[in-house]
Amino acid sequence: MTARKGSADVIVRMWEARAEPYGFADLITWVCDTALPELEHDPLHLSSEVFSSTDHRVVVVSKWRSSPRPLPEPPAMLVARPPHSWDFTQVDR
Numbered sequence: 001m002t003a004r005k006g007s008a009d010v011i012v013r014m015w016e017a018r019a020e021p022y023g024f025a026d027l028i029t030w031v032c033d034t035a036l037p038e039l040e041h042d043p044l045h046l047s048s049e050v051f052s053s054t055d056h057r058v059v060v061v062s063k064w065r066s067s068p069r070p071l072p073e074p075p076a077m078l079v080a081r082p083p084h085s086w087d088f089t090q091v092d093r
Contacts, residue, residue, distance in 0.1 A: 010046065013068040015060040015085040023078035024056045030078065031058055035071045042069055056080070 019027040031050055039045050039062065046063040053059075060071065068087060 009065075010090065011064045011066060011068050012088045012090070013060075013062050013064065013085055014088065015062070015071050015083055017058050017074060017083035018080045019056040019058060019078055020080050021056055024052075024058075027058050027074060027078040028052060030074055031060060031071075035074070036060070038072060039069055045069075 017027065028050070036048050036050070040048065044065045044067055046065060048060055048062040051059040051061070062068065070085065071083070074083065
């Protein structure tokens, strides 16, 4: 069996935070109005999408040419725990 190679052309970063229930709408606003605008001017940034769930999670999926920049730390009073992030590369299939 041959291992499949990942494509190094684009790095996808998934960032996830669980909001405090009272801070859910404010966390979404912070992500959209504060955090993402700081990244979107980076020439390595390709695109970003924001998702939310019924259990108060906010997920940002951003695509980068290389070297993804981290989102800034959200206001502590809006999150139930520190955010997590993971980097992915596409698998050629």
